[in-house]
Amino acid sequence: MVVGQEVAxxxxxxxxxxxxxxxxxxxxxxxxxxxxxxxxxxxxRFDVTAEQREALIKRMGLDKPVTQRYVEWVAGAVHGDFGxxxxxxxxxxxxxxxxxxxxxxxxxxxxxxxxxxxxxIGLIQALRRGSALDHFLSFFSAIGLAVPVxxxxxxxxxxxxxxxxxxxxxxxxxxxxxxxxxxxxxxILPTIVLATTILPTVVxxxxxxxIEVLQEDFIRTxxxxxxxxxxxxxxxxxxxxxxxxxxxxxxxxxRLLGGTVVTESVFNLPGMxxxxxxxxxxxxxPLVIGLTVVGATIAVATTLxxxxxxxxxxxxxxxx
Amino acid sequence: MRLGLSSxxxxxxxxxxxxxxxxxxxxxxTQPGTSAAPSAAQAGPVSGGTVTIPIGADxxxxxxxxxxxxESLFINRVLFDGITKPGKDLAxxxxxxxxxxxxxxxxxxxxxxxxxxxxxxxxxxTADDVAFTxxxxxxxxxxxxxxxxxxxxxxxxxxxDANTVRFDLSRKFAALPSFLAYNAGILPKxxxxxxxxxxxxxxxxxxxxxxxxxVDKYTSGQSVSLVRNESYFGPKPxxxxxxxxxxxxxxxxxxQALAGDLQIMILxxxxxxxxxxxxxxxxxxxxxxVQYYWLSLNQTDSRFTDVRVxxxxxxxxxxxxxxxxxxxxxGSIANSPITPAxxxxxxxxxxxxxxxxxxxxxxxxxxxxxxxxxxxxxQKDGKPFQFTMDVGQRGVLEPVNALIQQDLKKVGVIxxxxxxxxxxxxxxxxxxxxxxxxxxxxxxPSDPDVFPYYHSSAAGKGFNIPGYQDPKLDDLLVQGxxxxxxxxxxxxxxxxxxxxxxxxxxxxxxxxxxIDVLSTSLNGVPELGxxxxxxxxxxxxxxxx
Numbered sequence: 001m002v003v004g005q006e007v008a009x010x011x012x013x014x015x016x017x018x019x020x021x022x023x024x025x026x027x028x029x030x031x032x033x034x035x036x037x038x039x040x041x042x043x044x045r046f047d048v049t050a051e052q053r054e055a056l057i058k059r060m061g062l063d064k065p066v067t068q069r070y071v072e073w074v075a076g077a078v079h080g081d082f083g084x085x086x087x088x089x090x091x092x093x094x095x096x097x098x099x100x101x102x103x104x105x106x107x108x109x110x111x112x113x114x115x116x117x118x119x120x121i122g123l124i125q126a127l128r129r130g131s132a133l134d135h136f137l138s139f140f141s142a143i144g145l146a147v148p149v150x151x152x153x154x155x156x157x158x159x160x161x162x163x164x165x166x167x168x169x170x171x172x173x174x175x176x177x178x179x180x181x182x183x184x185x186x187x188i189l190p191t192i193v194l195a196t197t198i199l200p201t202v203v204x205x206x207x208x209x210x211i212e213v214l215q216e217d218f219i220r221t222x223x224x225x226x227x228x229x230x231x232x233x234x235x236x237x238x239x240x241x242x243x244x245x246x247x248x249x250x251x252x253x254x255r256l257l258g259g260t261v262v263t264e265s266v267f268n269l270p271g272m273x274x275x276x277x278x279x280x281x282x283x284x285x286p287l288v289i290g291l292t293v294v295g296a297t298i299a300v301a302t303t304l305x306x307x308x309x310x311x312x313x314x315x316x317x318x319x320x
Numbered sequence: 321m322r323l324g325l326s327s328x329x330x331x332x333x334x335x336x337x338x339x340x341x342x343x344x345x346x347x348x349x350t351q352p353g354t355s356a357a358p359s360a361a362q363a364g365p366v367s368g369g370t371v372t373i374p375i376g377a378d379x380x381x382x383x384x385x386x387x388x389x390x391e392s393l394f395i396n397r398v399l400f401d402g403i404t405k406p407g408k409d410l411a412x413x414x415x416x417x418x419x420x421x422x423x424x425x426x427x428x429x430x431x432x433x434x435x436x437x438x439x440x441x442x443x444x445x446t447a448d449d450v451a452f453t454x455x456x457x458x459x460x461x462x463x464x465x466x467x468x469x470x471x472x473x474x475x476x477x478x479x480x481d482a483n484t485v486r487f488d489l490s491r492k493f494a495a496l497p498s499f500l501a502y503n504a505g506i507l508p509k510x511x512x513x514x515x516x517x518x519x520x521x522x523x524x525x526x527x528x529x530x531x532x533x534x535v536d537k538y539t540s541g542q543s544v545s546l547v548r549n550e551s552y553f554g555p556k557p558x559x560x561x562x563x564x565x566x567x568x569x570x571x572x573x574x575x576q577a578l579a580g581d582l583q584i585m586i587l588x589x590x591x592x593x594x595x596x597x598x599x600x601x602x603x604x605x606x607x608x609x610v611q612y613y614w615l616s617l618n619q620t621d622s623r624f625t626d627v628r629v630x631x632x633x634x635x636x637x638x639x640x641x642x643x644x645x646x647x648x649x650x651g652s653i654a655n656s657p658i659t660p661a662x663x664x665x666x667x668x669x670x671x672x673x674x675x676x677x678x679x680x681x682x683x684x685x686x687x688x689x690x691x692x693x694x695x696x697x698x699q700k701d702g703k704p705f706q707f708t709m710d711v712g713q714r715g716v717l718e719p720v721n722a723l724i725q726q727d728l729k730k731v732g733v734i735x736x737x738x739x740x741x742x743x744x745x746x747x748x749x750x751x752x753x754x755x756x757x758x759x760x761x762x763x764x765p766s767d768p769d770v771f772p773y774y775h776s777s778a779a780g781k782g783f784n785i786p787g788y789q790d791p792k793l794d795d796l797l798v799q800g801x802x803x804x805x806x807x808x809x810x811x812x813x814x815x816x817x818x819x820x821x822x823x824x825x826x827x828x829x830x831x832x833x834x835i836d837v838l839s840t841s842l843n844g845v846p847e848l849g850x851x852x853x854x855x856x857x858x859x860x861x862x863x864x865x
Contacts, residue, residue: 038743038746039743041743042386046746047466047783048466052469053464055462055464056464059464089524099540150569157572161579162575265572268569269541271541274541275541278377281742281743
């Protein structure tokens with residue numbers, strides 16, 4: 001019972017803290033975005049007269065003071081109303097929920113790919129430390145970190161879509177042929193590109209964590225007990241080496257979300273990243289704030305999940 | 321044994337990579353090769369097929385919405401017929417109206433509407449729809465409808481009978497039929513009377529329209545697909561479908577065109593033109609635009625009110641070099657606001673008026689009192705000739721400004737460039753008019769009536785960006801609006817071109833051309849800029865492969 005209470009208290013604390021982070025982030029964004037130079041795209045166009053600007057500002061309610069608008073926004077937000085997009089007149093919640101699944105699919109696929117490749121590659125490098133293979137893979141990681149996402153995206157499109165015609169160049173699915181296979185084919189290149197934003201980091205963390213663990217006494221003990229090397233590595237070394245890697249992955253999720261902005265633009269995927277870009281460029285204030293709340297929620301939730309995952313993987317971690 | 325384990329892991333990793341490639345390889349390519357022989361000798365138009373056109377963002381399907389930006393023009397010109405449309409010579413041609421006349425006093429225009437026109441939902445189109453579009457949308461100041469400034473001379477629209485409307489004017493407005501051809505689609509009163517500009521099921525869904533195609537499906541962030549409008553009054557369109565695919569990145573557009581996914585597009589990234597030219601199955605054409613680039617020198621700055629300074633600048637800027645390096649030769653030197661696309665009015669004799677000549681520029685500046693000081697910088701009354709040009713981050717503006725900066729430096733004028741994100745730039749330079757000098761461009765309806773950009777009443781708050789005020793120019797602008805006789809208008813606008821080239825309200829830079837990329841199997845596209853060619857989408861057809 002004591003453990004159950006501890007878990008509950010831990011969760012409550014974390015959720016309360018997370019909620020505070022989200023409130024703070026939304027308030028900060030609200031004021032920053034409203035005070036930034038420029039204005040909604042419909043107003044900031046060359047071919048609009050002063051008279052039209054005035055009418056539009058009034059129609060959008062932007063003639064009211066920022067503080068009043070914030071109070072009104074909070075009043076709506078607590079009832080689940082995040083306002084209306086200035087660019088399309090559609091509810092912010094609707095615009096985000098249309099795009100969220102695409103981003104979660106892409107980011108999830110990239111995360112899985114990074115884990116599926118990063119952990120074994122890091123482990124291979126640790127096991128063969130100093131070998132030619134280790135150097136080769138490290139060099140490859142460095143390149144992966146250095147290559148700009150948009151460039152890699154365009155190159156992959158030119159190679160796989162234009163020259164080889166193996167994969168589609170962009171979009172979510174084929175026009176008029178919306179099948180699961182088509183969706184997967186459309187996801188391959190963007191997933192690879194987005195994964196490069198975090199894969200090298202996963203590899204590096206895994207490599208150094210595994211090197212450290214492999215030198216620990218308990219590994220030597222396990223070996224001397226006569227356990228098969230595969231068992232020693234997977235059951236003892238891997239499990240312990242994963243702890244810092246998991247916390248690194250938690251920290252990489254925001255970077256992954258940031259990477260979706262460019263990836264979605266290059267591959268023309270209608271996701272949150274591209275929406276965020278449109279919202280920022282067009283000064284769609286309610287949409288920017290709505291996206292911030294969703295982004296902050298994802299980041300907070302990830303951190304929470306990482307903390308919980310710790311307790312599963314590391315038997316030494318007790319909630320206190 | 322350690323080796324055995326790591327090679328096991330290595331094999332697993334490699335297997336995953338192979339699997340990824342295998343998924344991509346097992347699925348057959350969606351597009352047949354574009355290497356198919358171009359269909360040169362076709363008997364004539366055939367029906368069928370889909371044409372896909374890239375647009376930069378989600379469109380707003382309402383020509384008067386303040387959120388209908390450039391990407392919306394393409395599709396709105398297909399969906400929403402205007403009273404008139406640009407003819408293939410860009411002169412106003414019949415669309416929803418069959419004919420029009422102006423009253424003898426020039427203070428009204430009467431349009432005879434086509435009968436038997438139906439909206440895509442089957443409801444008959446009438447003069448009430450026209451009156452609604454203007455009286456209840458465009459002319460309502462609190463709605464802030466896009467483009468409403470063009471109709472400042474229109475008092476109201478009166479329904480004469482079910483097929484006749486009259487535009488009553490507060491002053492003469494000869495260009496009205498041309499303006500009505502420019503993003504002035506008629507809206508359905510029976511659908512939008514409650515909320516004309518913000519009905520999202522219309523703007524972002526399936527609007528009721530009169531054009532040859534109607535919306536079948538709007539998929540946010542991806543595409544809008546159009547099918548034939550069976551109620552269309554004109555000939556049945558050849559194409560089965562017209563798909564507007566949202567592709568924000570110009571490089572991705574290029575890649576998609578090369579992959580054969582697009583049948584027609586404007587090549588925004590001109591650097592890719594050679595690649596497009598050599599691609600099988602694609603043809604590249606240059607089209608004139610009703611557009612010109614200019615350098616505006618703020619007339620509240622006393623240094624720029626001297627015409628000799630403005631003439632010196634235009635002489636000092638190597639405009640041919642700008643066209644060559646920035647536009648890759650797709651454009652011609654401008655010395656007036658009337659572009660070569662308006663062939664009936666354009667005066668080609670002005671093209672060579674200010675050849676690039678730094679020595680001449682130095683002379684003109686000297687005559688205006690600017691003499692070289694120490695370090696070669698020009699000065700007057702002990703003050704160096706130095707100012708800031710604001711640069712909006714869009715299109716070719718950044719390299720153009722850099723070239724102008726270099727050219728002016730050669731004659732001893734120091735320019736500092738202040739590069740700004742577009743939205744902030746508009747706020748500073750256009751809304752607040754807080755600038756000294758800036759480069760930009762105007763696109764306008766296919767008529768030489770440039771009143772809104774030059775008249776002194778538009779200085780400081782309207783589209784007269786430099787704030788230039790000149791009674792003689794005002795007089796010419798009003799004269800051009802006062803007569804509907806083509807020959808008389810030609811004479812007025814010839815004078816206007818000569819006068820503006822002399823006094824340089826804006827420093828005219830160049831007339832750009834648009835590069836369009838077309839699939840070789842696409843036919844029937846008129847030789848107009850793509851945005852204007854959209855009015856003729858019903859005539860496009862695809863050769864059978």
